[in-house]
Amino acid sequence: MAETTQSPPAGRVTYDFVTRAIARTLGNPGKGYYLLLGSALTLLAIGITCLVYLIRYGLGLAGYTHPVYWAVFITCFVFWVGIAHSGTLISAILYLFRSGWRTAVYRTAEAMTVFAVMTAGLFPLIHIGRQWYFYWLIPYPNERGLWPNFKSPLIWDEFAIGTYFTVSTVFLIMGLIPDIAAARDLATGWRKKLYAITAIGWRGTNEQWRHYTRGYLYLAALATPLVLSVHSVVSWDFAMALVPGWHATLFAPYFVAGAIYSGCAMVITLIVPIRRLFHLEALITVEHFENLAKLCLLTGMIVGFAYATEYFVAWFSGNPHERAAFWYRAFGPSWWAGWTMIICNGFLPLLLWFKKIRTNITALFVISIFVNIGMWFERFVIIVVSLAGEPFTHWTNGPYNPTWADWGIMAGSFGWFFMWFLLFVKNFPAVAISEIKEVLPPPRRAGTGGHP
Amino acid sequence: MMLPGPLREIFHPPATPGVLGVFGHLDATISAIKTLKDGGHREAITVYSPVPRHELEAALQQPTSPVRMWTLIGGITGCGIGAWLTLYMSYDWPVVVGGKPVGSIPPYIIIMFEMTVLFGALTTILGLLFNALLASRHQGTIAYDPRFTNDKFGIFVRCDGDQAAAMEGVLQRAGAEEVRRA
Numbered sequence: 001m002a003e004t005t006q007s008p009p010a011g012r013v014t015y016d017f018v019t020r021a022i023a024r025t026l027g028n029p030g031k032g033y034y035l036l037l038g039s040a041l042t043l044l045a046i047g048i049t050c051l052v053y054l055i056r057y058g059l060g061l062a063g064y065t066h067p068v069y070w071a072v073f074i075t076c077f078v079f080w081v082g083i084a085h086s087g088t089l090i091s092a093i094l095y096l097f098r099s100g101w102r103t104a105v106y107r108t109a110e111a112m113t114v115f116a117v118m119t120a121g122l123f124p125l126i127h128i129g130r131q132w133y134f135y136w137l138i139p140y141p142n143e144r145g146l147w148p149n150f151k152s153p154l155i156w157d158e159f160a161i162g163t164y165f166t167v168s169t170v171f172l173i174m175g176l177i178p179d180i181a182a183a184r185d186l187a188t189g190w191r192k193k194l195y196a197i198t199a200i201g202w203r204g205t206n207e208q209w210r211h212y213t214r215g216y217l218y219l220a221a222l223a224t225p226l227v228l229s230v231h232s233v234v235s236w237d238f239a240m241a242l243v244p245g246w247h248a249t250l251f252a253p254y255f256v257a258g259a260i261y262s263g264c265a266m267v268i269t270l271i272v273p274i275r276r277l278f279h280l281e282a283l284i285t286v287e288h289f290e291n292l293a294k295l296c297l298l299t300g301m302i303v304g305f306a307y308a309t310e311y312f313v314a315w316f317s318g319n320p321h322e323r324a325a326f327w328y329r330a331f332g333p334s335w336w337a338g339w340t341m342i343i344c345n346g347f348l349p350l351l352l353w354f355k356k357i358r359t360n361i362t363a364l365f366v367i368s369i370f371v372n373i374g375m376w377f378e379r380f381v382i383i384v385v386s387l388a389g390e391p392f393t394h395w396t397n398g399p400y401n402p403t404w405a406d407w408g409i410m411a412g413s414f415g416w417f418f419m420w421f422l423l424f425v426k427n428f429p430a431v432a433i434s435e436i437k438e439v440l441p442p443p444r445r446a447g448t449g450g451h452p
Numbered sequence: 453m454m455l456p457g458p459l460r461e462i463f464h465p466p467a468t469p470g471v472l473g474v475f476g477h478l479d480a481t482i483s484a485i486k487t488l489k490d491g492g493h494r495e496a497i498t499v500y501s502p503v504p505r506h507e508l509e510a511a512l513q514q515p516t517s518p519v520r521m522w523t524l525i526g527g528i529t530g531c532g533i534g535a536w537l538t539l540y541m542s543y544d545w546p547v548v549v550g551g552k553p554v555g556s557i558p559p560y561i562i563i564m565f566e567m568t569v570l571f572g573a574l575t576t577i578l579g580l581l582f583n584a585l586l587a588s589r590h591q592g593t594i595a596y597d598p599r600f601t602n603d604k605f606g607i608f609v610r611c612d613g614d615q616a617a618a619m620e621g622v623l624q625r626a627g628a629e630e631v632r633r634a
Contacts, residue, residue, distance in 0.1 A: 015502060015603035139541060147541035151549050156562045163570040170577055178601070182502070185598035200581075203596050206499040206512055207587030213504045214517035215580035219573055222523070226569045233562060437503040442478040443603065445627065 013282065015437050022179070022431050023186045025278040029426055032277050040418035047412010050405045051126065059129045063403035068387045072406035073127040076413055078379040079262070080120035081161065081234055082255070085227055086263025086295070087113025088168060091175070092223035095216075101291050103435040104284045107179075108274060108425070109267050110172045115420040116266075117165045119413050126409060153236040160233040167226055171219050177202050178212070179429040204434075231259040238382065244325035245386030248313070254306040261299035261345070262375035264292050268368035272361060274425055283431055286359050293358040296371065300349030303378075307346050328389030329381060333399040337381050344374020468592035470496075470610040473623035473631045474599065478507060480627030481605040485511040487622055493609060498591055500606035508605075519579040526575025527568045534567030535560065595634030608634070 054061050064071060087109040094102040125134050137158055139148050148155045181202035184195035202208060235255035238246035248254075268289065275284045314326035329338045348370050357363045388400050424430070475481040481499065485508070488497050494512075501508055538560040546554045591610075600606045607628075609619045620631045 019502075019602045139537065145545050147545055149547070149549055150538045150542060150563060151552060151556060151559045156559070156566075159563050159566040163566045166570060167573045170573055174577065174580075182601040185601045201588065202601075204500050204502055204600055205588070205591070206501070206508065206514065207591070208584050209501065209504040210509070210514050211517045211519050211580045211583045211587075214519040215576050218520060218523040218576045222527075222569045222572050222576070225565075229562075229565060229569075434503050442503070442505060442507075443476060444479045445477045 013440060015440065015443065018283065018436050018440070019182055019186065019433055021280065021283060022429050022433050022436075023183055025280070025425065025430050026183060026187070026191065026427065029277055032273075033422065033426065036273070036277075037419065037422045040415045040422060043411045043415025044419055045412075045415070047409050047415055050408030050412065054126070054405050054409070055131060059127075061403060061405040063401055063406060065398065065400065067390050067398075068384055068400040070127075070387060071384050071400055072380070072402050072410060073123045075376065075379045075383050076410050077120050077123035077127070078234055078255075078383070079376050080116045080123070080413065080417070082231065082259035082262045082375065082379075083266045084113040084116035084120065084164070084168070084263065085231055085256070085259035086261075086267055087111075087116070088164075088171075088223050088227040089260050089263065089295075090267070091171060092220040092227065095220045096224060099291075100439040101288055103432055103439050104288050105267060105271060105292065106435065107172075107175065107432045108271055108430055109263075110168065110175065111421060111424050111430070112263075112266060112270060113168045114165070114172050115417050115424070116263075117161065117168060118420065119417045121161060121165065122413065122416070153233065153240045156233045157237055160230045164226060164230045167219070167223055171223060174212075174216065174219065175432060175435070176428060178204065179433040182433045183429055228256055231256045243386055243390055244319075244321045245329065245382065245389075248310065250306060250309060250313070254303070254310075257299045257302035257306065258345075258375060258378060261296060261303050261349075262372060264296045264299065265368040265371035265375070268292050268296070268364050269372060270421065272365045272368075274430060278425070278430065280431060283436060286361065289361055289364055290355075290358045293352050293364055296368075297349055297352040297358075300345060300352070300371070304346035304349075307342055325386060325389055329385050332385070332389050334381070334385045334388065337377050337385060341374050341377040341381050344370045345378060348374070466593065467634065468594050468610055469612060469616075470594065470608055470634055471616050471619040471623065471631060472595040472597065472634050473607045473609075473626075473628035474597055475605040475607065475627065476603075476629050477627065478505060478605060481607065482507055482511045484607055484623055484626030484628065487626055488607070488609060489513075491622070493611075493619075496610040498594055498608040498610075500596070500600035500604075500608070502601055502603060502605075518583060519576060522579025522582075523572050523576045526578075527572035529575075530567040530569070530571025531564050533571065534564035537567070538563050595632070604629075 062071065062073065090102050090109040091106045091113075094106075125131055128134065137148070137155075150156075177199060180195050181199040181204070184192060184199050187195055232252035232255065235251035239248055239251035241247060271284060271289075271292075275281060311326055311330075314322045317323075329335075332338075348367060351357050351363075351367060357367075384400050388398065473484065475484065481501075485497065485499060488494070489511075499508055499512065539555045542555045548554060594608045594610070597604065597606060607623060609623070611619050616633055620633070623631045
């Protein structure tokens with residue numbers, strides 16, 4: 001890391017400075033980057049080893065036991081889908097709201113979305129046990145004349161996640177095209193060839209921009225209701241069932257807020273090291289972190305409120321099964337998981353009321369990691385603890401204990417996600433070049449405003 | 453790589469003659485566009501810009517992009533496909549689930565919604581690619597400068613040799629940093 005932090009000429013960020021600062025991230029990123037990439041690959045190798053064992057010996061290795069047949073894999077699935085959501089919030093919803101600050105972090109967030117959905121999609125496939133029959137989920141004509149049951153939330157989920165993955169990938173690639181063209185015009189050697197092909201002839205002509213800006217607007221307008229629908233549908237996987245602790249009308253907004261909350265925390269977790277490794281301090285400033293922290297605070301408070309509502313409704317409904325489920329959640333054998341979720345998600349974000357903490361990047365990084373842990377436990381508590389304490393069959397109740405295969409595959413999913421993310425930020429513009437320029441004052445001749 | 457005749461014509465059309473001006477300032481670019489438009493050269497100019505700017509759009513007075521029609525048609529098609537998929541598959545092998553009607557609309561709305569978004573998004577991209585490609589086919593192979601994706605604006609005016617000198621003058625007077633013939 002011989003390079004020092006680059007600061008813009010004369011304190012002003014110009015178009016040229018932006019292009020060069022971001023194109024530099026495509027060069028040699030130094031030892032820290034390879035250390036991170038190596039750790040990601042190690043985690044992935046652990047995950048793959050566990051998965052091979054799981055496929056060879058069956059789902060018994062995952063510690064499934066009556067009445068818990070949805071456990072860590074489904075927890076991870078919901079966790080990763082949730083992580084994806086803030087990416088679309090930042091790239092599409094904040095775009096429609098014309099929030100200029102989104103430009104600095106949107107590319108990272110959108111890439112995070114795509115890779116998180118890629119990670120999430122693996123878990124239902126692992127969870128079905130016979131991975132080689134995954135295509136049974138797809139509605140295709142077959143000799144038995146059978147079709148999927150469209151009244152099942154699981155098939156809604158398949159459509160929602162499939163659409164979400166396709167649309168966010170398309171949105172990411174579309175946003176990349178002008179920036180790849182900018183990288184192409186500065187690059188040399190094999191990279192120039194790679195970018196020349198992937199930029200598909202972008203030159204920034206008025207006709208290209210005319211269609212591009214319209215297309216971008218409509219994609220954002222389609223992605224906005226989509227992102228709200230996806231986690232609602234994920235929540236209905238649970239809410240449509242009769243299990244106490246799952247069967248609640250609150251679930252859709254509760255899950256969407258939680259998803260955006262965990263996603264914003266993950267954006268902070270990812271951007272802090274990226275900004276350091278690639279010297280992007282001039283482009284991603286403390287103000288951006290503060291805005292992300294405010295989003296975290298808002299969604300965190302909605303989540304905290306939802307927790308309180310859940311417990312209140314359990315008591316106020318007078319329903320003995322509902323009351324028993326929530327008593328089990330707070331004071332049963334998995335009490336530690338329930339309290340981890342409430343402390344990390346309900347109370348910790350309240351620290352973000354203080355401006356000193358919102359503008360302290362180290363503090364934000366630490367809080368974001370605790371929020372990630374808390375949000376993983378939220379899904380664990382909702383899914384596993386509700387099933388384990390199911391009061392309808394309480395004579396078969398038993399706490400569920402994740403096995404080494406569960407932990408190994410979960411670790412592997414982090415490795416898989418970080419591997420794709422790290423490869424992306426090194427090989428493609430990790431910050432949106434043309435969109436940052438859009439929020440800068442354009443160069444004008446002296447005396448007419450803007451910078452010369 | 454040599455392509456067979458008709459393909460070569462599509463992928464490597466012959467260069468269009470004209471004049472290319474490189475501008476360092478947005479306002480200079482806009483004044484050049486205005487001068488050219490007033491001179492009746494609206495159809496002949498292509499503007500390069502590293503960012504989309506409303507000032508440029510306004511100066512060029514471009515019509516709204518037809519991409520939105522692609523989005524609308526794609527969205528409606530997707531919604532229809534979602535409705536057909538769920539209802540056809542329910543009645544093709546009728547099974548009563550949970551005591552509900554074989555074809556129940558409320559849960560199918562979710563599939564219809566997802567298909568609307570999926571098809572709407574994909575046709576938006578197709579519309580964008582199609583229209584942008586059509587526009588560049590219309591323009592032909594025109595001169596370009598790699599600085600246009602960095603910090604320079606550019607104007608290419610399609611014109612024959614006898615007009616070129618006059619066009620060079622127009623671009624230079626408007627404040628072009630560099631003017632060359634292509």
